[in-house]
Amino acid sequence: MFKFFESLVDPFCQYEETDTPPREISNFLRDYTKPFYFLFGVTAFFAFLLATIELLLIYGIGQIVDLMQTGSRQEILDNGLFIAFFLILAGIGMPLIASITVLLNNNSLMPNIATLFRWRGHRQVMRQSVGWFENDFAGRIANRVMQTPRSAGEVIYHVFDAFSYIVAYLVGALFLLLNAEMELIIPLLLWMFAYGYLIVFVVKRIQPASQAAADARSNLNGYIVDAYTNIQSVKLFSNEQKELEYAREAIADTRNTIIKELRLYSIMDISLSFLNGILTAGTIGWAIWLWYSGQTSVGVVAAAATLVLRISAMSGWIMWAASTFFRELGVIREGLETITEKVKLVDHEKADQLNLGHAKIEVQNLYHHYGKDFGGLDNLNIKIPAGQKVGLVGPSGAGKSTLFKLLLRFYDVEKGKILIDDQNISLIKQESLRHHIGTIQQDSSLLHRSIRENISYGKPDATEEEIINAARKARAHEFIINLRDTDGNQGYSSKVGERGVKLSGGQRQRIALARVILKDAPILLMDEATSALDSDIEAAIKETFSYLMEGKTVIAIAHRLSTIVNMDRILVMNNGRIIEDGSHTDLLANNGLYAKLWAQQSGGFIQTTVK
Incomplete structure (x- = not known):
């Protein structure tokens, strides 16, 4: 069973590489997730179905409570088919749909999406030139290649599973209350407006805070990996304390960015607690008043109470899903600075294999200053017979080393050319x-x-x-x-x-x-x-x-x-x-x-x- 779901998508499937990957998050995700489109639709459908079943169960609870209060034993027996359907739906239907949803998320989407993003991100980075790697921490590059796929998986999960479930549930809840007693929709609508404002307030601030935290973590990882990689030099010069000071500064910076991010979560959780309390008390209190006034039944009170308690419990998850979505967008945006950077040293569109005969080398009028006005090579001319x-x-x-790097085409020459057996190496793969x-x-x-x-x-x-x-x-x-x-x-x-x-x-x-x-x-x-x-x-x-x-x-x-x-x-x-x-x-x-x-x-x- 697990293997079936795990093999629904091949994360190593063939794709067309590009020298200029899309830098916009939406375009990047859309481009990378093409193999998952069908699976996204299936996952969203089952999430919608799960929310619908849960709402049907809440509706059924209200109907059964009314039947038990006002009906005779015979009436209950006459509705045995409805009760049996209710119990089968609760005992078998809902767990079955929930199980399929779990398998789709945990075994089909999450591991394969992360693997696909990691594989393609690594391939893209490996296409960069040696000079590109020389301009950044290896640890920071690796951290971005590893973290961005995880965040992309989280974002996609929340779009096609969590948000599908949430939208279906809230729309269904409004319809259910509207069908039971129109007035009961008022507390939920007021709560939804306040809740929506809270989400907008928090997520607008979470994304930049998350991006800053992700960047700080990448820098920290770069510093630490740099120290570990050069540990012999650190020890030889007795500079452990200096490296610890560098690390302390980077760790403190990371802590400060995380603190700012967590403050937003505290604001969110505290505000949500009060909103949920108001929703629960308002809806149940109003439902009791309507029952007391003879305007509704006990079953409606029971259904309304069950529904708002479920929404209150779920609201934390909704807020977490929304904040996680935007937080991970910040991580992705930080990672895309590396993964989607244009590959500048590329093969010419008409590049061919090197047709080597005698291996003679010729350097003609070669200039290369690494984009500066000094250093490097200046009008170099060499002929080396085979x-x-x-x-x-x-x-x-x-x-000397610059000449070697240009011969190996670690950099493209700024002016002039290098020939091997009369073939310009800039036109060779x-x-x-x-x-x-x-x-x-x-x-x-x-x-x-x-x-x-x-x-x-x-x-x-x-x-x-x-x-x-x-x-x-x-x-x-x-x-x-x-x-x-x-x-x-x-x-x-x-x-x-x-x-x-x-x-x-x-x-x-x-x-x-x-x-x-x-x-x-x-x-x-x-x-x-x-x-x-x-x-x-x-x-x-x-x-x-x-x-x-x-x-x-x-x-x-x-x-x-x-x-x-x-x-x-x-x-x-x-x-x-x-x-x-x-x-x-x-x-x-x-x-x-x-x-x-x-x-x-x-x-x-x-x-x-x-x-």
């Missing part, structure tokens, strides 16, 4: 471009998965033998087989921790090296590929690097110049330009910046500034 090994050196901030490029970074962060998954990340269909061979070439197999994590996984099945924190820097770099060896891409970008390796390990894998670079076009950033002296060619960058180009011997003979860098090295590292 198979050439190029070292890239220069002081910090010279533009990003996935295809990066598939043909292997990278080893200075910060070799790994995914919190098994060693096996990390090594095969660039070649998911690799065999176990291929994975082990790559690890052996990277001199990683020896330490991998001795690994064991806290879950009891061993060797290649052991998990490395978030960003690979369970491994040393040298071990992480060897895993990254094994990953690139296994991927075997024709273009290789290396950023301080041996910076975390011990001298003996670096010497041991020298042959591996020669094997890795064989037949490939290679660009290697190096601060330790001894690692690139045997490159075919060395490019020296400064202030975003190539200022020297030649072999190690030629550049030393030129007595330019490269020669100064070589002379200034202490322990193999370039100084931050060069005179």
Whole structure:
């Protein structure tokens, strides 16, 4: 039974992705919930039916009370069919409809809506560029992706279940009182006007208060995740107290926003208590007066009393539903700032696969300043023949890493172009471009998965033998087989921790090296590929690097110049330009910046500034 309701909608169904998702809440919800339209109608129908049955039962109570007061035993027996119908409706009909409503909400709508929103929201965020992620807290992004689906589910539930039930119940209650005794409708109408004003007063203030609270929670989550992610730096610099102060400020800000929100709930609950008391006393008192005056029957009094007591009990739920609806709208609005942000780095509409022949690289008149008037690259021109090994050196901030990011198309160039085998990379699909490029970074962060998954990340269909061979070439197999994590996984099945924190820097770099060896891409970008390796390990894998670079076009950033002296060619960058180009011997003979860098090295590292 549960599986039937749970499988009514597939939250992972196919859909058309867009670079510009709708930012208006109504359009966003309408677009994302298309697979649920039929189910919404069914849920609303059963909610309406449930409210109708409950009102029929209240009407039946009044009729039975009148029959018991004025009728004989024979009359009661003559109405046995009506009484039996009443009892069956109360004992079987209403629980059955209520059960179907519960299954539709709890097993069909809520989990699948949240899953669909979470899946599509995550997919949308994953399409963003690396630069987009660099401008926000990872924790805040994750919090919005996780919280928005839950809030969307709440909003949709209240629209198609709670509000359907409420509208049907209140309209039916008015009709029931109007049919029983017209005057009894007056207290309910007055209550509804006062109640409506209270709802408007509260919900107008709840939505902005809720959005502020949601934003504060996201910021808090971002601060805390940032501290946890960089816990080693926090400990190394003994800055626990400083981080606690940051957290305290964020927690206090979150508390203040929540307090403002909860004040509104207190106003709502207190006001509602008085309104309900007035409704109950007014309706029952008026009904008793009408009975005392001989204008109505005991059954009407009983039905009216039952109805207003039920409405009073339900009014808190109605107010909660309305306030929750608008509160969650505030959470959704805050989340949409992330989920619906336009994807700016997209494939050209005519983008094609990279047709790689020899892997020559050409940079033509390249400018890139990250939208500023300084830094980055300035009129850069480079030609790298296929198979050439190029070292890239220069002081910090010279533009070396920027060039790598543009080659990988983490950013679109502001001016100029980059060609690979005479193909403009801006007209190449990003996935295809990066598939043909292997990278080893200075910060070799790994995914919190098994060693096996990390090594095969660039070649998911690799065999176990291929994975082990790559690890052996990277001199990683020896330490991998001795690994064991806290879950009891061993060797290649052991998990490395978030960003690979369970491994040393040298071990992480060897895993990254094994990953690139296994991927075997024709273009290789290396950023301080041996910076975390011990001298003996670096010497041991020298042959591996020669094997890795064989037949490939290679660009290697190096601060330790001894690692690139045997490159075919060395490019020296400064202030975003190539200022020297030649072999190690030629550049030393030129007595330019490269020669100064070589002379200034202490322990193999370039100084931050060069005179």
